[in-house]
Amino acid sequence: MTxxxxxxxxxxxxxxxxxxxFTEATWGSAILAALGLTVIAYLLGDQVILRATNNTMATIADAVIAAIYLWAVSRVxxxxxxxxxxxxxVAILGVAEFFYHRYLGLNDVENAKS
Structure with a gap:
């Protein structure tokens, strides 16, 4: 959960x-969009793709997911x-995701040592 x-x-x-x-989004709709993206990217990018591949592939996947999601949400x-x-x-999100995945990998190594 953390x-x-x-x-x-x-x-x-x-x-x-x-x-x-960048847009005329309200705080509420922007928070809702962020929550939706986080759920989708966490389930697909972190739980499936990152576990099956590596940081680079998961970061690219998260960026593609974010681009498609944001395009769709902006239309809706x-x-x-x-x-x-x-x-x-998407580029800013991608950089953040790269370091987030790296943190997860380092955290997993530390937990394995304990």
Whole structure:
């Protein structure tokens, strides 16, 4: 549960900030979008892809998931999210995900030593 909460905080800060900055999203809709992305990315990216592959593949998968999700959500909520703004947001999320996955790997090594 701690891993999910860490991911929620990381994605929440980045995504809510980006959506508020780049679009006309309300705080509530931005938080809802961040929560949705976190759940999907955690289940697919962290629980399936990261366990089956490596950090690089999971980071790329999380970025692709984020791009598709944000494109779809921006259409549903009728936000004016340009392609450039989408790429900037996804790139920031990707960098954060890389370090988050690295943290998970280091944490797993430390737990294995104990």
């Amino acid at each position: 891993r999910f909460l860490i991911k929620l905080i990381i994605n929440g800060v980045i995504l809510v900030g980006s959506l508020i900055w 909520f009728n936000w004016d999210l340009s392609f450039g703004e989408l790429i900037v947001t």
